[in-house]
Amino acid sequence: MTVAKSMEVMQAAMIVILKIAGPILIASMLVGLVISILQAATQIHEQTVSFVPKLFAIAAVMVLLGSWIMQVMNDFMKYIFDLIVSLN
DSSP states (O other): OOHHHHHHHHHHHHHHHHHHHHHHHHHHHHHHHHHHHHHHHHTOOOGGGGHHHHHHHHHHHHHHHHHHHHHHHHHHHHHHHHHHHTTO
């Protein structure tokens, strides 16, 4: 395998990581931002208050986008297996 091909695989892996982690992180950050604004407005400074809403938001994203995430991972694995077959 050449250096260019290995860099192509690394680039594809990074794109897959961003596609998978992006929606989950964005949902968690948005819920955290809303909770932080509410905590600042009500002057409740308990750090554990944001945990449960973030957990529910992440679970909702996983339920809504779980099949898409599995499809992205499946496509990447097919790409990797095709690459392994072509190494012979």
